[in-house]
Amino acid sequence: MRDAINFLCEYAIDNGYNLRFALEPKPNEPRSDTYFATIGHMLAFIYTLDHPEMIGVNPEVAHEHMSGLNFVHGVAQALEAGKLFHIDLNDQKGPRYDQDLRFGSENIKSMFFLVRLLENNGYSGPRHFDAHAYRTEDEQGVWDFAAGCMRTYNILREKARRFDADPAVQELLATVNGGNSEHISWLGEVRNGYSKELANKLKEADFNPTALGQRGYQYEKLDQMAIEHILGIR
Ligand SMILES: [Mn+2]
Structure with a gap:
């Protein structure tokens, strides 16, 4: 081939x-x-x-x-x-x-x-x-x-x-893509490439799994909105 x-x-x-x-x-x-x-x-x-x-x-x-x-x-x-x-x-x-x-x-x-x-x-x-x-x-x-x-x-x-x-969809998307602003800024740094300093910063970061796990992502609500658009209700 x-x-x-x-x-x-x-x-x-x-x-x-x-x-x-x-x-x-x-x-x-x-x-x-x-x-x-x-x-x-x-x-x-x-x-x-x-x-x-x-x-x-x-x-x-x-x-x-x-x-x-x-x-x-x-x-x-x-x-x-x-x-x-x-x-x-x-x-x-x-x-x-x-x-x-x-x-x-x-x-x-x-x-x-x-x-x-x-x-x-x-x-x-x-x-x-x-x-x-x-x-x-x-x-x-x-x-x-x-x-x-x-x-x-x-x-x-x-x-x-x-x-x-749909403003309700936009609002939900902003919530879903939001979250911990510090973590989001780290993602931006990761995107800019590897550095030893950044790797050390991430190793030392204090991630709290219990607190992170308590956040609801509202995907069910978002998915239901898509279904309602498809069904012509919204
Ligand atoms: Mn074909």
């Missing part, structure tokens, strides 16, 4: 083609195993290539669910790495085989957070629906299916916008 992709990249460069390639992970099917099962496997592989800058990922909702993984987290990691070149949107019920269902027709909460992630983090690549209508549809049914994929994406985009604009 590495030799083939290295060769392909050189071919594109040699011919002056301004191309990038997006690799699509999938854990199994048609046979029981594939080599690059998940977004994480692909990301690790990409950095072993001769031209990693030309290669990214094309994650698919159904494929990551077949591995039993959190698709939104995988896509976030690809985005953060600058490797989300393309995305295959569809839906999936459980881990059984690749279902390619209409986008947003099954995992509505997960798809809400997916759309919010894409829209809030500057994803500008294709929003591609790798999905298939039920085989029982006639031609009009297939067009209904295609419109449904796009309509649900747009609805979730609007829901995500309203969720982020």
